[in-house]
Amino acid sequence: xxxxxxxxxxxxxxxxxxxxxxxxxxxxxxxxxxxxxxxxxxxxxxxxxxxxxxxxxxxxxxxxxxxxxxxxxxxxxxxxxxxxxxxxxxxxxxxxxxxxxxxxxxxxxxxxxxxxxxxxxxxxxxxxxxxxxxxxxxxxxxxxxxxxxxxxxxxxxxxxxxxxxxxxxxxxxxxxxxxxxxxxxxxxxxxxxxxxxxxxxxxxxxxxxxxxxxxxxxxxxxxxxxxxxxxxxxxxxxxxxxxxxxxxxxxxxxxxxxxxxxxxxxxxxxxxxxxxxxxxxxxxxxxxxxxxxxxxxxxxxxxxxxx
Amino acid sequence: xxxxxxxxxxxxxxxxxxxxxxxxxxxxxxxxxxxxxxxxxxxxxxxxxxxxxxxxxxxxxxxxxxxxxxxxxxxxxxxxxxxxxxxxxxxxxxxxxxxxxxxxxxxxxxxxxxxxxxxxxxxxxxxxxxxxxxxxxxxxxxxxxxxxxxxxxxxxxxxxxxxxxxxxxxxxxxxxxxxxxxxxxxxxxxxxxxxxxxxxxxxxxxxxxxxxxxxxxxxxxxxxxxxxxxxxxxxxxxxxxxxxxxxxxxxxxxxxxxxxxxx
Numbered sequence: 210x211x212x213x214x215x216x217x218x219x220x221x222x223x224x225x226x227x228x229x230x231x232x233x234x235x236x237x238x239x240x241x242x243x244x245x246x247x248x249x250x251x252x253x254x255x256x257x258x259x260x261x262x263x264x265x266x267x268x269x270x271x272x273x274x275x276x277x278x279x280x281x282x283x284x285x286x287x288x289x290x291x292x293x294x295x296x297x298x299x300x301x302x303x304x305x306x307x308x309x310x311x312x313x314x315x316x317x318x319x320x321x322x323x324x325x326x327x328x329x330x331x332x333x334x335x336x337x338x339x340x341x342x343x344x345x346x347x348x349x350x351x352x353x354x355x356x357x358x359x360x361x362x363x364x365x366x367x368x369x370x371x372x373x374x375x376x377x378x379x380x381x382x383x384x385x386x387x388x389x390x391x392x393x394x395x396x397x398x399x400x401x402x403x404x405x406x407x408x409x410x411x412x413x414x415x416x417x418x419x420x421x422x423x424x425x426x427x428x429x430x431x432x433x434x435x436x437x438x439x440x441x442x443x444x445x446x447x448x449x450x451x452x453x454x455x456x457x458x459x460x461x462x463x464x465x466x467x468x469x470x471x472x473x474x475x476x477x478x479x480x481x482x483x484x485x486x487x488x489x490x491x492x493x494x495x496x497x498x499x500x501x502x503x504x505x506x507x508x509x510x511x512x513x514x515x516x
Numbered sequence: 517x518x519x520x521x522x523x524x525x526x527x528x529x530x531x532x533x534x535x536x537x538x539x540x541x542x543x544x545x546x547x548x549x550x551x552x553x554x555x556x557x558x559x560x561x562x563x564x565x566x567x568x569x570x571x572x573x574x575x576x577x578x579x580x581x582x583x584x585x586x587x588x589x590x591x592x593x594x595x596x597x598x599x600x601x602x603x604x605x606x607x608x609x610x611x612x613x614x615x616x617x618x619x620x621x622x623x624x625x626x627x628x629x630x631x632x633x634x635x636x637x638x639x640x641x642x643x644x645x646x647x648x649x650x651x652x653x654x655x656x657x658x659x660x661x662x663x664x665x666x667x668x669x670x671x672x673x674x675x676x677x678x679x680x681x682x683x684x685x686x687x688x689x690x691x692x693x694x695x696x697x698x699x700x701x702x703x704x705x706x707x708x709x710x711x712x713x714x715x716x717x718x719x720x721x722x723x724x725x726x727x728x729x730x731x732x733x734x735x736x737x738x739x740x741x742x743x744x745x746x747x748x749x750x751x752x753x754x755x756x757x758x759x760x761x762x763x764x765x766x767x768x769x770x771x772x773x774x775x776x777x778x779x
Contacts, residue, residue: 220773254772257629258629259625259628259772260768260769260772260773261769279631279633282629282630282631282632283631286629287629289622289625292622292626293620293621293622294621294623295526295530295621295623296621297530297533297534298526298529298530298533302529306522306526307626307627307630309519309522310519310522310630310631310632311631312631351626354626355626
């Protein structure tokens, strides 16, 4: 659905995005993560045809944004990081205004406006000026605006920012439900739990792409495979023994628990367990601990900074 | 064109709800088309009792048979120029607010993400400033003509308006001036983030009008049909230049990356 090849954007003497490439499939939720200034918004702007790349190629739904900008804008929806509304006119009129640019018949336009305002619990205040809405309500209204023409591709920049937990939960469920409607979602977020729960794949970027993978792939990389060993007595007693096992790469001890990174755990674990038991260790549990996306993300960004 | 009209309709809806825009327009209309002409005509008798005024008339027009008639004619020429302030001021009130509000409210990016062409957006914004300006100017000219003619008929026994000069100003010079001020306001608005400074800079475009008024009052220059037509031609030549500059500024990427946006 979206194909990006060697995309670069330079503003003056600042390279905002450098040589990034990725493919996004239809109905995929693609998490796009990175620190502030990593080039996320610039990438979204290039993909939504708002700005043109300095070099590289973008293909969206088999079309080139350079020559088919209007078509691409008609099949994409954009929720910007700081979404604004026309404050003096009503929420209904705001949506009707934006929807008017998409050549949607008036009857369907009304249906869609009603559908999304009801879905986001804004219908009762549809005639109130958007300026009287709370931040969370404006965010929901902006999300409705991005969806109002039922786009095939949705670019979401921090969709749950400013929402209360209940609304954020509802928005996340809604984003997940878009998969069934074959909508492709490009999700920029700083909320790593959200990205982890929603994304089919995540792309971590800091000007250049650091990593693109599924959460499982990231968790299964050797660096992120960790094992928690719970002993009957204090783990400190076995510290020296564990340090002597070559497959154990890192040890963190806390009371009766040891958190260790093991090289090729599938092969090494049986031998390690045997060695510990043979040396008198009473093992209660030997569990695989999956790294969270937050831990993986922070490690990758830290490694990138060291480079 | 359809999408430009969608923008225009929405903008007008917003203007109607924003009294800080339409209230000054109404005040300007009342001052220039009712208060000033009534003051000029009703006060013309007492002005003629002033020796300085009589000296001024003889200096500018030489010896005249009917100084009152000459004075009224002269004052109407001043009013004509004052009236040019309406097509100049209305776009300078509307265009900056229409563009800067988009920046202040962060509505430009979502708007540019719709299948709208930047030329349609520019046209929509132009219409938003030009149509109210043209309507206000026309209303002003009509009210003024009626007020002047009624007051002059009662006071002097004749109706001096409309003249050819008035028709040229109302239907040729005013729209041209509105267009130039609109374009200038769009250009200025792209470089600033607050409405007041944009309107302040936009208002500077009005300065040449004050200069003409000053020159007439000093007796150095008196507006006639030849000068008006020359003025129209000069301003017409300026139109494509300002349009070109505004179109250049109104480029999608330019708007998002170079325009001063509110953080």
